[in-house]
Each structure stands twice: as C-alpha cells, then as structure tokens.
Amino acid sequence: MLSLEQFNYLSYAYQKTLPLITQFxxxxxxxxxxxxxxxxxxxxxxxxMEQSVEISFFLEFQxxxxxLKDIYTxxxxxxxxxxxxxxxxxxxxLFEAQEQIKKIFGEEIILDLELHHDPEENWxxxxxxxxxxxxxxxxxxLEKKLFEDWFVYRMDSTKGKLNITEEPL
Amino acid sequence: MGKKYKNPPIxxxxxxxxxxxxxxxxxxxAGMLYERIKDEFPIKQQQVGxxxxxxxxxxxxxxxxxxxxxxxxxxxxxDKISLVQVxxxxxxxNHLKPYPTWEKFKTLILKILGKYIDxxxxxxxRRIGLxxxxxxxxxxxxIKMEDYFNFxxxxxxxxxxIHSAFNISVEIPYKDDYERLVLTLGxxxxxxxxxxxxxxxxxxxxxxxxxxxxxxxxxxxxGAHTIIEKAFESCITNNVKNLFEEEE
Numbered sequence: 001m002l003s004l005e006q007f008n009y010l011s012y013a014y015q016k017t018l019p020l021i022t023q024f025x026x027x028x029x030x031x032x033x034x035x036x037x038x039x040x041x042x043x044x045x046x047x048x049m050e051q052s053v054e055i056s057f058f059l060e061f062q063x064x065x066x067x068l069k070d071i072y073t074x075x076x077x078x079x080x081x082x083x084x085x086x087x088x089x090x091x092x093x094l095f096e097a098q099e100q101i102k103k104i105f106g107e108e109i110i111l112d113l114e115l116h117h118d119p120e121e122n123w124x125x126x127x128x129x130x131x132x133x134x135x136x137x138x139x140x141x142l143e144k145k146l147f148e149d150w151f152v153y154r155m156d157s158t159k160g161k162l163n164i165t166e167e168p169l
Numbered sequence: 170m171g172k173k174y175k176n177p178p179i180x181x182x183x184x185x186x187x188x189x190x191x192x193x194x195x196x197x198x199a200g201m202l203y204e205r206i207k208d209e210f211p212i213k214q215q216q217v218g219x220x221x222x223x224x225x226x227x228x229x230x231x232x233x234x235x236x237x238x239x240x241x242x243x244x245x246x247x248d249k250i251s252l253v254q255v256x257x258x259x260x261x262x263n264h265l266k267p268y269p270t271w272e273k274f275k276t277l278i279l280k281i282l283g284k285y286i287d288x289x290x291x292x293x294x295r296r297i298g299l300x301x302x303x304x305x306x307x308x309x310x311x312i313k314m315e316d317y318f319n320f321x322x323x324x325x326x327x328x329x330x331i332h333s334a335f336n337i338s339v340e341i342p343y344k345d346d347y348e349r350l351v352l353t354l355g356x357x358x359x360x361x362x363x364x365x366x367x368x369x370x371x372x373x374x375x376x377x378x379x380x381x382x383x384x385x386x387x388x389x390x391x392g393a394h395t396i397i398e399k400a401f402e403s404c405i406t407n408n409v410k411n412l413f414e415e416e417e
Contacts (some may be wrong), residue, residue, distance in 0.1 A: 020175060033186075055183060055185050055254060055259075055261045055263075056181055056183060056263070056300065057181060057263050057265060057304055058180050058181040059181075059182075059266065059302065059370075060303055062357060062358070065358065077358070078360070078361055078362070081358065
C-alpha cells in the first residue's frame with residue numbers, strides 16, 4: 001500500500017521536479033489540511049533558498065518551448081520545434097523580441113511564428129509575424145523603428161535564421 | 170536500459186554532482202576545466218537565467234524573490250550530443266540522443282568528475298543524481314494508459330476516464346531515506362501528428378552530504394543505474410517494449 005510518506009509532495013526531491021509556479025501554488029494554499037503540515041517552513045528555510053536550475057538540456061528546451069507558445073502562435077508547430085532544437089541560439093532572441101516588439105507596437109498585437117523553407121537554397125528561416133490593427137503606413141513605420149532600435153543590433157546573432165514582418169490583424 | 174532496444178526512448182541521460190566546497194567557488198574553475206576537456210567539448214556557452222527563490226518571512230509570509238541565477242558554463246561536444254555543465258559547486262555530464270551505452274557513459278562521467286575534483290578540490294559530494302529522461306511516442310490520437318504503463322494515474326470510475334495533460338510524480342525512498350528514486354510520468358508535445366508523446370523521467374538521488382566518498386562514487390553510480398533500469402522495465406508494459414523493438 002502506498003503510504004503518504006512515499007508520496008510526499010513537500011519533500012525536497014519532488015520540489016525540484018515541479019515548476020516553480022506550482023510550488024508556489026502549493027505553499028500558497030488556503031487548505032487547512034495542507035497548512036497543518038508544519039514542516040513546510042523548515043523545508044523552505046533549508047532547501048528552497050537554493051535556486052532551482054534545470055540541469056536537463058532536454059527539459060530546459062521543452063520548458064522554453066512551452067513559454068514561447070504562450071507568447072507566439074506556432075503556425076507549423078512540429079517543424080518549428082524541430083528547427084528550434086537545431087537552432088537553440090534563437091530561443092533567447094525570441095524571448096527578447098517579444099519585449100522589444102511590445103515596446104514599439106504596444107500590447108494589442110498578436111505574434112505568430114512561421115517557418116519558411118526555400119527548397120532551391122535548402123534554407124529555412126523563421127519569421128515573427130506581428131499582427132496589428134494599425135494602418136499599413138503606421139505598421140511599416142513601427143516595423144522600421146523596431147529594426148533600427150533593436151533588430152539591427154541582434155541580426156548577427158540570428159545567423160540569418162530569423163526575420164520579422166508585420167501583417168494586418 | 171538493461172535489455173537492449175533498437176529504438177531506445179532515452180532522449181537524455183545525465184549525472185549531476187553537487188559538492189561540499191573545499192574552497193570558495195569561482196568562475197576560473199570552469200575555465201580550468203574547459204582547458205582540460207576542450208578537445209572533446211570545444212563549444213562553450215554561458216547559461217544565465219532568472220530564478221525564483223521563496224523566502225520565508227515573519228508571520229508565515231512567503232516572499233518570492235526574482236534574481237539572476239548564477240551563471241553556468243556549458244561545454245558541448247562538436248556534434249552537440251554530449252555536454253558538461255559547470256556552475257557554483259555543480260558539475261553535470263549530459264548525453265542526448267543517441268545514448269551510447271552505460272559503460273561508455275559512466276566512463277565519460279568518471280573522467281570529467283576526476284578532472285573537476287583535481288581542479289576544484291571539493292571536500293565531498295553534497296548531492297549526486299543519475300537521471301534518465303525517456304520520451305515514448307505511441308501511435309494514436311489517444312491511448313489507454315494501462316495498456317502502456319504500469320505506473321499511471323488511476324481515475325475514479327465515477328469520473329470521465331478521458332484526460333488530457335497530466336503529470337504524476339512519486340518518490341520512493343531507498344537506503345533509510347537518504348536516497349530516493351523520483352519517478353515522473355507526464356505528457357509532452359507530440360513529435361508528429363497522430364502520436365501521443367509521454368515523458369518517463371527516472372531520477373535517482375543521493376542527498377546526504379558526504380555520505381558517498383569520491384572512492385565510492387563508481388559503486389554508487391552502478392547501484393543507481395541498476396535501480397533505474399529495474400524501475401524503467403517495471404513501469405512499462407510489453408506494448409511499449411514492442412515499440413522499442415528488443416534486440417536479440
């Protein structure tokens with residue numbers, strides 16, 4: 001029979017496997033039963049001061065993809081995930097791009113990711129599509145500003161594998 | 170693992186060492202290790218991320234604090250299939266798909282560990298972990314968990330028996346509780362349409378500082394590997410084993 005001790009959600013090793021937000025939800029509970037487990041504070045003091053770092057390369061990648069999916073709509077998800085696995089240097093840029101795009105285009109936008117394949121050149125390129133309700137002129141002006149203020153400084157690190165364009169919503 | 174399969178599901182195997190420091194850690198330790206392993210692991214990359222720590226305060230208040238996690242250096246082999254990660258009192262050796270064999274992986278781990286100990290002069294191990302992450306791709310839009318796994322989430326009969334995202338984890342204590350096997354099963358992004366992808370993560374941990382000496386680490390790793398191997402075979406049914414195609 002499974003004992004509670006064997007499935008102890010408050011114990012250290014299990015915490016390390018949970019996403020941090022879930023850990024916080026556990027500790028922020030209003031449940032009387034969970035609150036009554038008094039060892040939580042001791043455990044926190046002892047163990048949670050350590051930073052939780054994902055040491056699995058594979059799981060770290062999965063976690064990043066999950067976060068990116070909250071930011072971007074993946075148009076062809078399987079191909080994009082495969083592409084990002086082999087071009088992992090783009091992940092950091094994609095996180096940064098969201099912040100830079102919102103600074104210039106504002107919050108009322110939709111961001112898509114599309115993978116384009118050029119069979120003649122045998123070249124794949126990922127596109128960030130910024131969908132906004134601005135007029136065509138205004139959107140082009142903002143895209144130019146994004147390029148001048150940020151993208152031009154990051155172009156080298158994209159190794160020609162990432163581009164940005166805009167479309168009407 | 171144990172039995173040999175033509176299509177093994179291991180997407181990553183790793184061995185993690187956290188040390189009781191013998192001297193304050195600094196980034197030159199990573200630099201010196203790189204000098205000694207750069208023929209095999211020439212590609213270097215710095216890993217800096219944001220981390221959240223939960224700090225207890227007076228009045229049972231828990232304050233989350235967001236801060237930069239200390240940097241970790243990653244050294245990759247040319248094919249980017251294996252890597253060494255070094256951070257403050259931390260060393261990991263990771264191997265991505267295709268997994269070689271336990272003997273080859275263990276030899277690599279012990280070689281890197283030996284070099285780290287020479288350079289960093291730690292006092293001992295604070296924690297050791299051996300981990301195998303398996304991605305199991307099962308054809309079909311949906312599957313019956315019990316057809317494929319002996320370790321799964323039973324849902325009470327009164328509830329709908331179909332579920333989507335899930336993640337279950339259990340800790341099994343070993344050796345008077347100072348060692349643990351953490352078994353985690355959960356779904357993940359499927360590799361291709363019409364496939365259900367499941368992650369079976371087997372993580373064996375020793376978390377008692379200085380319980381295992383440097384001399385005993387080889388033996389500890391063998392024991393951990395045997396436990397993981399056994400757990401893996403017990404968690405999956407023959408239907409899954411058939412997907413991997415056992416070698417004669």
